[in-house]
Amino acid sequence: MQVIQTVAEMKKVRRDLKGTVGFVPTMGYLHEGHLTLVRRSREANDFTVVSIFVNPTQFGPGEDFDRYPRDYPRDFAMLDLGHTDYVFLPPPGEMYPSSYNTWVEVLQITDRLEGAIRPGHFRGVATVVAKLFNIVAPTCTYFGQKDVQQCLVIKKMIQDLNMNLEMVIVPTVRESDGLAMSSRNIYLSPDERRQAPVLFQSLMTARKMWLEGEKDAEKLRQAMVDLILQMPLGNIEYVSIADALTLRELAKAEPPAVVSLAVKFGRTRLIDNMLLE
DSSP: OEEEOOHHHHHHHHHHOOSOEEEEEEOSSOOHHHHHHHHHHHHHOSEEEEEEOOOGGGOOTTSSTTTSOOOHHHHHHHHHHTTOSEEEOOOHHHHSOTTOOOOOOOOSTTSSTHHHHSTTHHHHHHHHHHHHHHHHOOSEEEEETTSHHHHHHHHHHHHHTTOSOEEEEEOOOBOTTSOBOOGGGGGOOHHHHHHTTHHHHHHHHHHHHHHTTOOBHHHHHHHHHHHHTTSTTEEEEEEEEEETTTOOBOSBOOSSEEEEEEEEETTEEEEEEEEEO
16 A cells, blocks of 8 residues: 655556546545445455545634544554555645635535535535545545535536546445444544434434325424434434435425434534435
């Protein structure tokens, strides 16, 4: 496994690669969800590149950029065991030099849910991912469904900008109690961690009601809210039942639909989602 820290070196290495290249962009502090993406890439491509970059432009004021967990030796060990070929680890100044002033924005789908609560977040996401795609020039890129709105934003950017790569969205990887794996789970206190699986339980409740014939989206939302409110440490930011392509809220839950939610436990903000299909 080779670790690369400059844009120039990454582009040089890429020019010399003969064959398909799978790419997994991450912010590090890796877990089994990330490694699942790496395995999917290795199964389908001749080479796999993983980037580790905690992107400052997708964090808003008061968010957790400074305290976001970082442990590069741990990440390297995990990726080496996973037979990753290249790790791209650029410093912030390499990605955003002092003269930097170009941004990528995907409109409409970023106005709601995460985009409404975190203004400017998806501008930072789209910009850094577009830059990484240009640098790594992958054949295929791999994202996890847990960040479903991010997946839709990147998919739309690839489509609208005629980017020459395929995007694969991989199902969410979960802990044994259903909690979606996330680098931020490390922030949870023991009591918060015991209550956090209510996110998955509420999604499963909505899915069960839907499969049994309940299509009134407001009733599904309310059932989820009622369950989450049983956990005193959870603070609901949103519960959504939306069109899975546009993320516009639905009155009647008909496919393609996605149930998503964001709940804070203390300072830790957790998101999760499930498709109704």
